[in-house]
Amino acid sequence: MNEYRQKIQKWISNNRPKGTRLLKQLVQEKSTQGHEGSSQAIIIEKCREMGLEIDIWEPGGTALVNHPYFVSPREKFKGSPNVIGVLKGSGAGRSIILNGHIDVVPEGDREQWQFDPFAGEEVDGKVFGRGSTDMKGGNVALLLAMEAIISAGIRLKGDVIFQSVIEEESGGAGTLAAILKGYKADGVIIPEPTNMKIFPRQQGSMWFRCIVEGRSAHGGTRYQGVSAIDKAIHVIRHIEKLEMRRNARINDPLYKDIPIPIPINIGKMTGGTWPSSVPDQIVLEGRIGVGPDEKLEDVKEEFAGWMASISTQDSWFVEHPVKVEWFGAQWVPGKIDLNHDLMKSLSTVYKEVKEKAPVIEASPWGTDGGLFTKIGNMPTVVFGPGVTEVAHYPNEYIVLDTLFEYAEIIALTLIDWCGVENVS
Amino acid sequence: MNEYRQKIQKWISNNRPKGTRLLKQLVQEKSTQGHEGSSQAIIIEKCREMGLEIDIWEPGGTALVNHPYFVSPREKFKGSPNVIGVLKGSGAGRSIILNGHIDVVPEGDREQWQFDPFAGEEVDGKVFGRGSTDMKGGNVALLLAMEAIISAGIRLKGDVIFQSVIEEESGGAGTLAAILKGYKADGVIIPEPTNMKIFPRQQGSMWFRCIVEGRSAHGGTRYQGVSAIDKAIHVIRHIEKLEMRRNARINDPLYKDIPIPIPINIGKMTGGTWPSSVPDQIVLEGRIGVGPDEKLEDVKEEFAGWMASISTQDSWFVEHPVKVEWFGAQWVPGKIDLNHDLMKSLSTVYKEVKEKAPVIEASPWGTDGGLFTKIGNMPTVVFGPGVTEVAHYPNEYIVLDTLFEYAEIIALTLIDWCGVENVS
Numbered sequence: 001m002n003e004y005r006q007k008i009q010k011w012i013s014n015n016r017p018k019g020t021r022l023l024k025q026l027v028q029e030k031s032t033q034g035h036e037g038s039s040q041a042i043i044i045e046k047c048r049e050m051g052l053e054i055d056i057w058e059p060g061g062t063a064l065v066n067h068p069y070f071v072s073p074r075e076k077f078k079g080s081p082n083v084i085g086v087l088k089g090s091g092a093g094r095s096i097i098l099n100g101h102i103d104v105v106p107e108g109d110r111e112q113w114q115f116d117p118f119a120g121e122e123v124d125g126k127v128f129g130r131g132s133t134d135m136k137g138g139n140v141a142l143l144l145a146m147e148a149i150i151s152a153g154i155r156l157k158g159d160v161i162f163q164s165v166i167e168e169e170s171g172g173a174g175t176l177a178a179i180l181k182g183y184k185a186d187g188v189i190i191p192e193p194t195n196m197k198i199f200p201r202q203q204g205s206m207w208f209r210c211i212v213e214g215r216s217a218h219g220g221t222r223y224q225g226v227s228a229i230d231k232a233i234h235v236i237r238h239i240e241k242l243e244m245r246r247n248a249r250i251n252d253p254l255y256k257d258i259p260i261p262i263p264i265n266i267g268k269m270t271g272g273t274w275p276s277s278v279p280d281q282i283v284l285e286g287r288i289g290v291g292p293d294e295k296l297e298d299v300k301e302e303f304a305g306w307m308a309s310i311s312t313q314d315s316w317f318v319e320h321p322v323k324v325e326w327f328g329a330q331w332v333p334g335k336i337d338l339n340h341d342l343m344k345s346l347s348t349v350y351k352e353v354k355e356k357a358p359v360i361e362a363s364p365w366g367t368d369g370g371l372f373t374k375i376g377n378m379p380t381v382v383f384g385p386g387v388t389e390v391a392h393y394p395n396e397y398i399v400l401d402t403l404f405e406y407a408e409i410i411a412l413t414l415i416d417w418c419g420v421e422n423v424s
Numbered sequence: 425m426n427e428y429r430q431k432i433q434k435w436i437s438n439n440r441p442k443g444t445r446l447l448k449q450l451v452q453e454k455s456t457q458g459h460e461g462s463s464q465a466i467i468i469e470k471c472r473e474m475g476l477e478i479d480i481w482e483p484g485g486t487a488l489v490n491h492p493y494f495v496s497p498r499e500k501f502k503g504s505p506n507v508i509g510v511l512k513g514s515g516a517g518r519s520i521i522l523n524g525h526i527d528v529v530p531e532g533d534r535e536q537w538q539f540d541p542f543a544g545e546e547v548d549g550k551v552f553g554r555g556s557t558d559m560k561g562g563n564v565a566l567l568l569a570m571e572a573i574i575s576a577g578i579r580l581k582g583d584v585i586f587q588s589v590i591e592e593e594s595g596g597a598g599t600l601a602a603i604l605k606g607y608k609a610d611g612v613i614i615p616e617p618t619n620m621k622i623f624p625r626q627q628g629s630m631w632f633r634c635i636v637e638g639r640s641a642h643g644g645t646r647y648q649g650v651s652a653i654d655k656a657i658h659v660i661r662h663i664e665k666l667e668m669r670r671n672a673r674i675n676d677p678l679y680k681d682i683p684i685p686i687p688i689n690i691g692k693m694t695g696g697t698w699p700s701s702v703p704d705q706i707v708l709e710g711r712i713g714v715g716p717d718e719k720l721e722d723v724k725e726e727f728a729g730w731m732a733s734i735s736t737q738d739s740w741f742v743e744h745p746v747k748v749e750w751f752g753a754q755w756v757p758g759k760i761d762l763n764h765d766l767m768k769s770l771s772t773v774y775k776e777v778k779e780k781a782p783v784i785e786a787s788p789w790g791t792d793g794g795l796f797t798k799i800g801n802m803p804t805v806v807f808g809p810g811v812t813e814v815a816h817y818p819n820e821y822i823v824l825d826t827l828f829e830y831a832e833i834i835a836l837t838l839i840d841w842c843g844v845e846n847v848s
Contacts, residue, residue, distance in 0.1 A: 203644055207699040218816070219689030219711040220627055220788035229693050233657055265643030267699040269653050269706065272692035275631040275752065276711040279691055287643040287700040328699065364644035392642075 004420070005352075007152040008411045012144060012404050019144045019407070020127065020400060022046065024120030026136040027129035031102050033073075036080045036166045039102050043139070043164045047085030050147050052162065055084040059166070059177035067180065069375060071171030071330050082174050083164040084183065087146055093157025093419035094341075095185040097378070098146075098410070099175060099368060100139035101168030104131035105392050112394035126397040133386030137398035138191025138406070139164060141385055145410035158418030161185055168368050171329040175368035179376040187342040187379050187417065188372045189410070193386025194363070196402060198350070200343055201254055201362035202369050202382060203262055204290030204333030208303065209283060210235055211323040212271075216280040225278030226316065228271055232282035234314055235307075235322055239264055239286075242306045250291055254338075254362045261362065262289030292335035292362075300326060331366020334373035334380055342379055342417065349412045353405065428844070429776075431576040432835045436568060436828050443568045443831070444551065444824060446470065448544030450560040451553035455526050457497075460504045460590045463526050467563070467588045471509030474571050476586065479508040483590070483601035491604065493799055495595030495754050506598050507588040508607065511570055517581020517843035518765075519609040521802070522570075522834070523599060523792060524563035525592030528555035529816050536818035550821040557810030561822035562615025562830070563588060565809055569834035582842030585609055592792050595753040599792035603800040611766040611803050611841065612796045613834070617810020618787070620826060622774070624767055625678055625786035626793050626806060627686055628714030628757030632727065633707060634659055635747040636695075640704040649702030650740065652695050656706035658738055659731075659746055663688055663710075666730045674715055678762075678786040685786065686713030716759035716786070724750060755790020758797035758804055766803055766841065773836045777829065 012019075022042070031039035040056075047054050059077045064070055083102075089095065107117035107130045115121040117130040127137070146160055161183060165174030192199075212232040217225025243264040255261040266286040272279030290299050307324050311317035336343060338360070350358040369380040385406035390396045436443075446466070455463035464480075471478050482501045489499045507526075513519065531541035531554045539545040541554040551561070570584055585607060589598030616623075636656040641649025667688040679685040690710040696703030714723050731748050735741035760767060762784070774782040793804040809830035814820045 205644065205700065218789060219687060219691060220629065220713055220790075222687045222689040223683040227690070229660065229690055232693075233660070236653065236657070259647040263643060263646045265646040265700065265702060266651070266653055266696075267643060267701050267703055268696035269656075269703070270694045270696075272690075272694075272709070275691040275709040276629065276689065277691050278689060279693070282693065285696070285699040289644060365642060366644075 004152070004154060004415050005412060008148045008408055011148040011151050012407055015144065016400070016404060019140055019404065020122065022143070023127055023132065023137055023140045024122065026140065027120035027127065027132050028118055030118045031104050031131065032106050033103055033167070033170055034080060036102050040081050040083050040164060043083050043102065046143055047083065047162070050085070050150060052085030052087055056081050059173060063180055064173065064177050067176060069176055069332060069371060070173055072167055072173040073170060077166065080166045082166060082178055084178065085162045087150070087156065087160040089156045089158040089160070089418055090421040091157060094187065094417050095159040095161065096414065096417055097161045097163060097183065097185040097188040098142045099163040099165060099188055099190050100135050100142060101166070101174065101368065102139070102164045103166050103169050104134065105169050108394060114395050125400050127400060128395060128397045130396055132398045133193045133396050134391035135192055135384060135386055137386050137403050138193070138384040141403050141407040142191060142410060144407040145414060148407065148411045149414060154415065155421040156414060156418040157421055159185070160414055160418060165368065171331065172368045172371050175371050176375065179371060184376065185378060188369065188381070190367055190369050190380065190382045191384030191406070192367050192382050193388050193391050194382060194384045195388045196385060196406065197359040197361050198346060199361060199363035199382040200336045200338055201252065201292045202334040202366055203362065203364055204294070204296065204331050204366045204370050205287050206290065206296060206299065206326055206330040207285065207287055207328040209285050209325040209327055210307065212282045212284065213320040214278060214280045217278040219276040219278065222278050228279045228282040231316060232269065232271070232284060235284065235310065236266060238306070238310045239266065242303070252362070254360070258362060262291050264288045290333045292333045294333060296330060296332065332370030332374050333366065334370035336379045336381055340379050342381055345416045346381060346383065346413050349409050349416060353409050353412065428576065428578060428839050429836060432572045432832055435572040435575050436831055439568065440824070440828060443564055443828065444546065446567070447551050447556065447561055447564045448546070450564065451544035451551065451556050452542055454542045455528050455555065456530050457527055457591070457594055458504060460526050464505050464507050464588060467507050467526065470567055471507065471586070474509070474574060476509030476511055480505050483597060487604055488597065488601050491600060493600060493756060493795060494597055496591055496597040497594060501590065504590045506590060506602055508602065509586045511574070511580065511584040513580045513582040513842055514845040515581060518611065518841050519583040519585065520838065520841055521585045521587060521607065521609040521612040522566040523587040523589060523612055523614050524559050524566060525590070525598065525792065526563070526588045527590050527593050528558065529593050532818060538819050549824050551824060552819060552821045554820055556822045557617045557820050558815035559616055559808060559810055561810050561827050562617070562808040565827050565831040566615060566834060568831040569838060572831065572835045573838060578839065579845040580838060580842040581845055583609065584838055584842060589792065595755065596792045596795050599795050600799065603795060608800065609802060612793065612805070614791050614793050614804065614806045615808030615830070616791050616806050617812050617815045618806060618808050619812045620809060620830065621783040621785050622770060623785060623787035623806040624760045624762055625676065625716045626758040626790055627786070627788055628718070628720065628755050628790045628794050629711050630714065630720060630723065630750055630754040631709065631711055631752040633709050633749040633751055634731065636706045636708065637744040638702060638704045641702040643700040643702060646702050652703045652706040655740060656693065656695070656708060659708065659734065660690060662730070662734050663690065666727070676786070678784070682786060682788070686715050688712045714757045716757045718757060720754060720756065756794025756798050757790060758794040760803045760805055764803050766805055769840045770805060770807065770837050773833050773840060777833050777836065
């Protein structure tokens, strides 16, 4: 391995300016949902330059949009292609998918950004901008790892399938389309921003809406009404109990240091129309975490049953049951065995490069990894160079040193995992 | 009195169709805020027909809009006149103001109305429509009472000042303008929909807004954030304690059967922007009831102090104090002595006509009566024929029998209060 490592290190070290430029270019193309085309064009150009076999297509069709795991606010993806670049192996080696999403979340309130979120400013060894950490930095590192191998003249045995997908931030329709198109490998790595931690567990999630009824009255005689706020507080307390119940079942040691492995978050609370009236409706919207071993449907059923049971505590809910709706995004949970070869390979290389053992943790959020696991039946690890804390926030950035170190780890993992053809 | 009573009764009985038609016409003109002109045109025509001295003006000017009790979302009232019609007395009698507002609240969701809210449908002795009960029915009854006296050839000693004002539903700028213009009388009757109860106390009210902060985090690690919903629930509980404290101070026997004499109602609760994020802000909007003996400023001060004290229970509020704002409408509380001559006069006549004692209660809401009491220093009674329960609601109606009975009581009260010139 050492002979390869020196070559890889040297190539990456020499090509830092090139990698940094690629990242900046990608950040400068604002690839929010529906606007991924220009970023993908840069990826396509890079894959061409590297001599990869390229597949470009706009997802769609009934097999995709009617799939039970399809979630997106849109059904047509014109101008939003998936891009796949394959580095063909010589054969007989283990294949791998390196999957990164090209879509980014909106920048939010620009006033809160120190720099233009789409300028790709480089300051003190960091590149700032929306998508730098989540996850264009990771994508660039994947491409650098592959290019380092090619440039070093190393011929891998297994295929390396690089996927630049759309729609991860909206529930994974891009990755689902790639799986349905038949892309398959012996393992998957996704460079979501994990602060270089290795995540063999991914929390899934779904969005729910609870509609809670009250009965209106004039505020001056509020005792003649029933406040939907009071009833909604009852519902919130009931949900907290469900959260406790659900988390008490989690006994995977990877979760032992996590205060709430699969939290239920109430993110929005809205209701009432007039300060002088007793509110007759409150709408709660939230996210329920889904454990790696759970099925989305089972969680929905448990939630509905729990909500129905509230009427045994307060008879108001007999006549006015809480209405539960599932809406918007969902992320499928995922899991890989801790002793899986991909975990071993990645951990060994990590230790070699970083001279310390990797932190292995359960992920508090979902990624496209769940789709690979549940739909594609492919063992998947989430591991990336981005900074968890700044993803989706103003002043998002990535540390360039980490990005290049990550590229080295990936290159060496590919060598270990896919195997190298002896060129004698 | 009996000789007058027969004449009055007869005239009212003969003129029921005319009175009913006037009410329907008024309901058919949708006089929501800013659209009072066409309803007032009908009132003006009626006052002309009755030979009253008429004063019509669009309120405005710095004395009004800079007045500490001025509350309105607008400062200009073009097309929204106040109308006053005076039945001059012969002199030496007690004068009275009969004050009714011409503005109505919006009809809300039309789907919930059995009839068109602006058709003035008459069914089973009731007239349906927005404003029928609150309070065009009352206004029509006042005019009928005056017309009955005129038509019966009864000459009163004191002036009867009929006021058809705008803006009651938005905080009383119409009545405030009439007071500031110099209209003054020895007593005031306001025919708000009291179900024929006599209200010598009026609860005032103000609207407050509490802005409660949290700290955002991803829902998958919600324990890293501080939910503004949780903190807002704490604030709501704290407000409930203030309500208990404030109501414990009320010892007026008129409130003894009222569960909460001066309630605090939370009417709206809004916050959070994303199901998967811990909400970082919740806005509560509500109405605080103000006791008849309280000053608005004192209540504001007590509320602010109480909100500041929450930090002694939860240190979060030390760094993140609840922001309190006062906004929108306010109604000044009002009170008249139970032994005041106007109360005696009204009660005596009521007993004579209805053959039972009137129900005398404290009003759970504010009216323009507070302005008459606090700014105009005029003793005011709220007493009207409308149906309390349907005010501001779909399918608002008034019972015609009650309206005409009320007109009789008012006519006889005017005779008693203002005195009659002996026509020998």
